[in-house]
Amino acid sequence: MAKLNRLQMAWRAAQDLQEGMVVNLGLGMPVACSDYVPEGREIIFQSENGVISAGPLAAPEAADPDLVDAGSRQITIAVGGSVIDSTASFAMIRGGHIDVTLLGAFEVAANGDLANWDSRIPDKGPLVGGAMDLAASAKAVWVIMEHTTRKGAPRLLDQCTLPLTAPACVKRIYTDLAVLSVTPAGFVVHEIVPGVSAADLQAATGAKLIFAPDCGLLVTPDIADAS
Amino acid sequence: MAIDKRITAVAEKLQGIKDGATVMLSGFGGAGFANTLILALRDAGPRDLTMVSNSATHLLGRTQVLIEANMVRKVICSAARGRGKELSPFEEQWKAGKIELEVLPQGTMAERIRAGGAGIPAFYTPAGVGTDLVKGKEIRRFNGRDYVLETAIEGDLALIRGDLADRFGNVTFRGTQANFGPAMATACKLAIVEVFATQAEAIPPERVMLPGVFVDHVLAVGGR
Secondary structure, eight states: OOOOOHHHHHHHHHTTOOTTOEEEEOTTGGGGGGGGSOTTOOOEEEETTTEEEEEEEOOGGGOOTTSBOTTSOBEEEEEEEEEOOHHHHHHHHHTTOOSEEEEEOSEEETTOOEEOSOOOOTTOOOBOTTHHHHHHHSSEEEEEOOSBOTTSOBSEESSOSSOOSBSSOEEEEEOSSEEEEEETTEEEEEEEOTTOOHHHHHHTOBSOEEEEEEEEEOOOOOOOOOO | OOOOOEESOOGGGGTTOOTTOEEEEOOBTTBSOOHHHHHHHHHHOOOSEEEEOSBSSOSSSSTHHHHHTTOEEEEEESBOOOSSSSOOHHHHHHHTTSSEEEEOOHHHHHHHHHHHHHTOOEEEESTTTTSGGGTTSOEEEETTEEEEEEEOOOEEEEEEEOSEEETTOOEEOOTTOOTTHHHHHHHEEEEEEEESEEESSOOOGGGOSBOGGGOSEEEEOOOO
16 A cells, blocks of 8 residues: 655645635645645645645745744745734634644544644653644644554554644644544545455444545555655 | 933932832743843742743743842743643643642633723633632623633733833834733733843833833833
């Protein structure tokens, strides 16, 4: 079976962003989504340090340490964008003005519980950032994550084992094996990568899967991932 | 005598900062750190500080110098994890029990600071409800949804980085320098802003991003 790499996962999620949406991308895999929005589709990327319409990374000669995104990357601002302070940025987030937030996750439960802030690494401090505000208040919470841990243990579970970021908030999940949604009945599978059977996917998941009647193949372009 | 908030040296202004003070440091991802002022505070040397800063482990700003100088007793932040496996100076002292940590959702932290400067003692927010971070805090239901009560944070000193300032203490920011700066200026008894340059001439009113009413001193340090 051919698992998607991290950039292919970002590509797949990006295809579901619609014209005019206000979207906040979390650190890690989600920020790569902005590179794969279909040509001609205008999306407004909000970054919680106060950037509205974050553009591509700045070219080395144009990089400005005073202009960064929430991942501390030196960026550009797209046409029509603006800059606000942190209190206004979180008023925008808390006030329900973000259509979609795409976040990374350690674990997601079948009821949509999200755990993405404390992986309990000994002696390392916790990193909350803006994830709790986003998960509580964005109109839709989508997650990009690897389907299992490096050791093969499932990350999609009946119940999270790690501390929650927010309860019952996740609506869609893009993994390296499948595209799923979270419904009142649990995880529903909409797409699976070629070569992975329903039984394989169920074996890699810690909760019962429901397969959508129109469940199809998860196919992406070849994208080299150097990381 | 005309109003003039421009200063040429900051050491004397920091003498009144006592042990146990609450100090707010603006800055996010390399933008908006008052690095010159932070070094001046280190040299002033107050101890047992409560440091309010978005991250306890900034690599791109000098907030860690106060921790390395053993001046910090408590950190209030949203991010307390250093990059990589190596422990940051903060994590070393936190692990050793020398620093108390209060970690908050970033929007809750911003709003608690804003509330501190806006005469609002507490507010309800949805962020953090249902998580370990709000254990022991009051939960109240409005319109069928649960919210957590969060209290204002006020400070003794705010150290902020801006771009331009005039003699009235009016400040502009460039890029994403503003982040927590404007709110921190409102929430602290003493607010000092370091900027690329100061000018006697007033900044046009509609260009002012932080009014001088909230600013005590401005110091030109260059470095744009």
